[in-house]
Amino acid sequence: MVEDEDEHEDDFGMKPVIKLEDLHKVYHTGEVDVHAVRGVSLEIQPGEFVAVMGASGSGKSTLMNIIGCLDRPTRGIYLLDDTDVSQLGRDELADIRNRKIGFVFQGFNLLSRTSALENVELPMLYVHRHLAGREQRESALRALEVVGLADRADHHPNQLSGGQQQRVAIARALVNHPALLLADEPTGNLDSQTSIEIMGVFQKLNDEGITIVMVTHELDIARYTKRTVVMRDGRIVTDARVANRLQAEQELQRLRAAQQAVNLQ
């Protein structure tokens, strides 16, 4: 992708969204100390789309928790959007999560028996400068429009398919206009076609300039991103641009064509 290379050149001089310097995380569980992350340094520029890969136990989940400000590093520096968040307290981390990070989870994590719209409104409840109810509603509807679900706003999660639920979750992640979208195995619970659709949503958002970091262990999913970081034993072992990046739109067209061919036979 020539475009990507150009973009990468342009990034010089811009401030990275994420800057990790020699990050360590040690868990004290019982008698053994678990050294989950051992000196990770990483920079992610605005507009990047990064897949973090690795086997279970490789430390990628721990790293994601730290990047997501759900956890604090034992050692090292973490600058998120130019703010040092490595030593903030619980409340400050909650505010950072609210303003700067949008989460997308493997299990969708929507509130059941709550409409899609209300789910999307959720992060706005915890904003410091609270919006009026009507403004909240409008923002939430706009976010649902972005993921193509505006017509399902009053459906409850159990009335939506997995892909639709994940779209609602993405809308929720976007609603506060975060600097970073963090996705933890977002396609883990979805079939392959829906997975591609979700990747399509991510690619579209990324094209609009949103920075995305995604944990996945599926190689073919990682091929929709722009950059892949592979971890092993708490360290980054590979950090490379994605060659032959897949475009979700094209893949979907190809899939549909193949299905039609099967149906015609």
Next chain:
Amino acid sequence: MRRILATIKIALHALRRNKMRTVLTMLGMIIGVGAVIAMVSIGNGAKAQVEAQIASLGQNVILVFSGSITRGGVHTGWGSAGTLTLEDAESIQREIPGVTVISPEVRSSGQIAAGNENWFTQIIGESGDYFTIRQWPIVQGNPFSEQDVRGANKVAVIGQTIADQLYPGEDPIGQILRVKNAPFIIVGMLRPKGLNMFGQDQDDVVIIPYTSAMKRLLGVTTLRTINVQTASPGLLNSVQQQITDLLRQRHHITAGKDDDFTVRNQQEIADAATATSKVMTILLAAIASVSLLVGGIGIMNIMLVSVTERTREIGIRMAVGARARDVLLQFLTEAVTLSAIGGVIGIGLGIGTSKLLSVKMNWPTLTSPSSIVVAFFFSAAVGVFFGFYPARKASRLDPIDALRYE
């Protein structure tokens, strides 16, 4: 502020989601608060009634009871010994300043009759001042006079019940009433008083001059009680002491020996009676509070279950930026909403119950506004107290663990 409103909205939403559970949890509070309100109403009602009874004794009244004497360690009751004489009464009237009027009293019960009707009732011998002392007005006719007392005339003042029983549909004034076969002329009728605190009909009474009662009916020379009225409430204690001194002297009771009479002033009687009903009120409220406590524990239990059930929801909220305080407030609001709404319904139930008791069972009840306000705030406080631990537990969850919770 908006954030707090939003949190309250979330809490109400959560309560609506689990209607059955919400209602059952509230039921604990409803019963608790209802019981407290009803019990306190009953207690207060009893107290008010006792106070009214005491007031109906009259104003600035001192009662001198004859008896009790002790024989071989056995105390007999008041009035049983017949230690008070008419001379005692007269000397009280004569020698103690501050005493305005007195009424020597004898009591008996017996059969009375008029025409074909007869009735068993209380017969009380008093002086004409009795009606002043007891503040018990005559609504028809007149009280008997000084003359009647001196002459031991056969005149009587009757209560409403006697009139209803013996002279239905007639004017009893001037009619003949046979008291234990002695004919008395009815000169007056008392204002109805209704039941006393023990359920006795106070209007079921015939009052005649004490002289007539002693000489013509009972053939006794001793008094049961002497009713004494003082000029002002401030004199009650000193007059009481003077009566004691006077009677001890008159009865030749040496120092160190027990009195053969008892002097009580109205304040003492009132204090004793209201103390009892106060204790009763406290006791009732304490018992009812136990159910309030149980209701509170029910709330705590449900909130703990709710926190566990909604661990993932808490995780989600924390991930999207809810602070510990937001989560704490959310669950605390739920608990307080449960208990406060339960409290309001309970107040309604309590008022309804006490109204029902007073209508159906003739129990005196008095629901004071202060007890309602206290009950409401207490129920809210129960919510805070029992909701705090579960809410704090929720707010201290680690978002990572909470998100992973299955």
